[in-house]
Amino acid sequence: MTKDKYPTKGEWRSGPLASMLLALSILVGCGSPTKDLDAAHPAAIAYTPLSRDDWAVSTPAEQGLDPDLVDELYRDAADLDTLYSLLVVKNGTLVAEGYFNKGSVDQKDRLQSATKSYTSALVGIALEQGCLSSVDQKLLDFFPEIQVTDPRKEQITLRNMLEMRAGYPNEETDQALWDGLLSGRYPPLIEAFPLVSDPGTRFHYSNLTSDWLGIIVDRECGKSLKAYAEEHLFSPLDVEPGEWGQDAEGHNNGCGDLHLTARDAAKFGQLYLDEGLYKGNQIVPADWVRDSLQTYSVKEAFVKRVGRFREIGYGYHWWSARAGKYKVNFAWGHGGQLIVLVDELDLVVVTTSYPFWLEHNDQSWKHEKAILTMVSEFIHSLPSE
DSSP states (O other): OOOOOOOOTTOOOOOTTHHHHHHTTOOOOSSOOSSOOSTTOTTOOOOOOOOBTTBOBOOTGGGTOOHHHHHHHHHHHHTOSSEEEEEEEETTEEEEEEEOTTOOTTOOEEOGGGHHHHHHHHHHHHHHHTSSOOTTSBGGGGOTTOOOSOGGGGGOBHHHHHTTOSSOOOGGGOHHHHHHHHHOOOTTHHHHSOOSSOTTTSOOOOHHHHHHHHHHHHHHHTSOHHHHHIIIIITTTTOOOOOBOBOTTSOBOTTSOBEEOHHHHHHHHHHHHTTTEETTEEOSOHHHHHHHTSOSEESOSSOSOBTTEEEEEESSSOEEEEETTEEEEEEEETTTEEEEEEGGGTEEEEEEEOOOTTOOSHHHHHHHHHHHHHHHHHHHHOOOO
């Protein structure tokens, strides 16, 4: 698997106006600048969306967003060294789009753990189609080859797993756990990894839990997670996915490694704002969307607040928080991969970035936190409608 190249300061890609804008030393996305380069706006950033068949496009003003706030958002984005893309969707139309550093409109970026929200959607679809019967089915029902010595594991349900309340530990807390995750052989770890709390009682962020969910959909629906998604999620959304990483046994990783363009990631966000409906077709069951975006754990995660995001919580593989007066839900991946929903404003904000693949350290968190802070401050600044 090819490792992403870390962008150096000042590297960027853009549209046909690149030569002119380079002369002005401006980091840009697509289209033409929206403001003159005057004293009040010394670093205007182009964010006019490209006109393509996949999205209806508009302007912030036409959709009720303050253009000055969007200008500020994109000026902040231009200062971030690892950001690849920033998209804003309002009322179902793409109103702002920019690419930075190594990013481009057709680039399929590694979404890291934002993939988990896609895995959750596929569980909901599998339930609707009858591959699965209930979120109260037991984990071990799907792994008859596994014998456990801890009887508590016999009680773990799909619901517990979706809520990250199965009791399995965060792999980053212990090198042996991390090595197990990297082994790529996941079913035996159901027994090998210890529980750190009783099922259903505490939140613990476990990548393996998501991997097991992906394997369950694979086994019960009779095809790989990616093939199932292509048939029932991606194709109906007019999305062409890139690579989706696999474990040692050929299962697509339920916890991460899905590659998509920022525009296609935004479609998934809009799908959830529209309660699973796309072009008149119910892609994800509406009740599953509503259940997924509930908050089942709050202030139990490894981070309690970041930027303007407060009361950080978790649903069915979706994060939640408050940004000022707004509740937000978001798919969140390492490095700053975000699909952020603000239902009250019919707003989606998407970022992709350098994924810091297998790099978990202070530097990666610094850049990830900067992206989260930028998005949260933008949402916090928006007036009520």
